[in-house]
Amino acid sequence: MVITVDGLIAVPSLGLTYLAGSRGGSRPVTWAHACDLPDPWRWFQAGDLVMTTGGGLPAGSAEQTRWIDRLIGSRVSGLVLAMAADAPEVTPGLRATAEEHDFPVLLADFDLQFVTLARTVIESAVESERERLATTRRLYDMYWQSLRARGTFDERLSALEGSVGWALEVRDLEVGETLARGQAAANRQPARPGGLIDEATQVPLPGTSDVTLMVRPGRRPVQDRLLLQHLGGLIALELEHHAAQRDHLRASGQDLLVGLLDETIDLAAVWPELRHRGMAAGVTVACWKASDATPLLHEHLHHDVRLRHSAPLLAYRSGALLGIVPDDSELLTSLTTKLGGGCAVGLSTPLAASSRVSEAARQARLAVAGAHEAGTPLARYGTHRSGSWFLPHSIEETRQLVRRTLGPLLTYDRDHGGDLVTSLRTFLANDGAVQRSSDRLGIHRQTLVYRLRKVEQLTGLKPTSTRGAAVLWLALQAADSTQLPLDDLTD
Known part of the structure; x- marks a missing residue:
């Protein structure tokens, strides 16, 4: 290590003692110069030790105070005074200023050869540099060995x-x-x-x-x-x-998740990869989405320090970030703050190797809609109960209701280019008012009456009756609550 002011004091042959600033004795000394000029701060730099016989020291107390203050401001490590017989006496103001700033001022005999003191400092600096080089070499060698040892x-x-x-x-x-x-x-x-x-x-x-x-x-x-x-x-x-590795894992994970969502890959085939990615415990499908459909700031989410022990499968689709992630509510909630304001996360039921990821993703989308409705940052599928308590409690129940009730209408519209579902939705939204509904649809009143009769023929439910309107309205409300296209619920 570079010698310090205290280290110089400890060298008996130098005969140095503190006049002031002993609390600054830990300052390192990197070089030493002799100077009797009145402005030594112009010729020195941080870490230097100033040695003087007092030739440049002013005589007055105020002048000495300003002089030492300027010297301290140059960030030198200390001052050595080996005063000549004709040098001015050191004033209490100089000592007080040095003490206030913990600036070392040392006394030495006039007989001390400054070259001896300088040689001590230089030898210390050279030895310190030699030690630094050896330490740096050990540092890189040891680091390389640790990398090779994995x-x-x-x-x-x-x-x-x-x-x-x-x-x-x-x-x-x-x-x-x-x-x-x-x-x-x-x-x-x-x-x-x-x-x-x-x-x-x-x-x-x-x-x-x-x-x-x-x-x-x-x-x-x-x-x-x-x-x-x-x-x-x-x-x-x-x-x-590490960042490059996580970028690679993000890209490969996206490919896997897209295959799982499109059902071109089975989850059972990916299950060992999840363990390799640090998700050996429970996993789930998460869906992050902003309440106002603002795009999420997801590009660097995989670098978040909270994911350092796992590498989730992530894919951004239609304004939502989907992922197969550790089933950790605290972790997943904390990540919403990285994705932007108004973001919440919905979780599917826990995954097993035999699970369908596409179905779990639908559950997560439904759950995040429930989270936004309830004003909470996280919701789990099957546990969130919205204000629409009369609706089905699962996507599968909703699918069965839609297939049974609206399936014939969707098939007819698809095969004949019809508008039965749109006409029915408008009729129910207008509380069964035929004229107002036909005006909204831009069709003749009798055209709407014909379509409603066709709905009754296909479903067995009369839209103008209390029972028929209630069942058809319930099916449409349940379908809307999933935030999925009607075709997806009847496939």
Whole structure:
């Protein structure tokens, strides 16, 4: 490590003592220069140690205070005074300003050869650079060995901790969750809920916005910025590799889900793949949809840190995001916030290897409609009861009702290009008023009467009677509640 001001004090041959600012003794010293000019801050940079015989030090108290304040502002590590006989005396104002800023001011004998002090600093800097290079080499070697051994992300961080002597954690700041941590970071004890004993150094990772590397002292203090940059680069490469893998899983998962929805693939054939994707426990079909049909912000959902342990099958269709996902209500609800305002999620009944995914998707669509109706972020199919308590409770019950009641009308319309269903819907919506209904349809009154008689002939239900109107209206309401085309319910 680079020598510190305290480290120089500890070298007996230098004979240095503190005049002020001993609390700043942990400052690293990267170089040392002698300067008796009145404006040394123009010739030094951060980390340098200024050595002077007092030739450039002003005599007055106010002037010395301004002088030391300017020097502190240049971010040098400290000041060594080896005062010549004709040098001005150091004023209390200079000492007080140095103490206030924890800026080290050291006293040395005038006989001290500044070259000796400079050599000590330079040798330390050279040794520090040699150690940094060796540590960096070990860092990359160890990381490569861990990759070849197919270790986990946590194991690779633990290996890096052994090289650098720090506690390492990769954290997503947006959701406040840890992506990975080394053993040293995992063993740290919280000082209080939500906080750790030591302040962490945050290292931004190239190519990421919310993910950062948190570095805390371990065997060594966190001082080497260049080594931190090497660490950040390695972690960024790891995250980029993970992101590419998840992009591939998203694309292949979409192909699988489309095949399952179109029933060109059986779920039983995909079941082992679900386990491979981290969904060995219960799975379900989810449907995310906005209440106002606003397009969902789904493109990067598979990168969300909350899905780091699983890779769902996702496909975006008709303004809704469908997925075969872990059956975890808390997880699925939390993801709605990533997809946009007014989004809710509906869940099907749990899937088994023999399930029909197309049917489960219909259940999920019905459930998300129920969620929007109830104003809740999540609804499960079969558990949500809307205000329409008299409607069938399942899609299969609805399908049977529609087939039995409206099936003949749909078949007639399809075969003859008729408008029986549209005419019936308009007639019922206008409370059985023939003239108002025919006006809405833009047809003659007698044409509508003829169509209603045709409805009675095909279904056995008279639309103008209380019983007939009630049964036909119920079938139309049940079909509408599924948000599915009538043809889909009669196939």
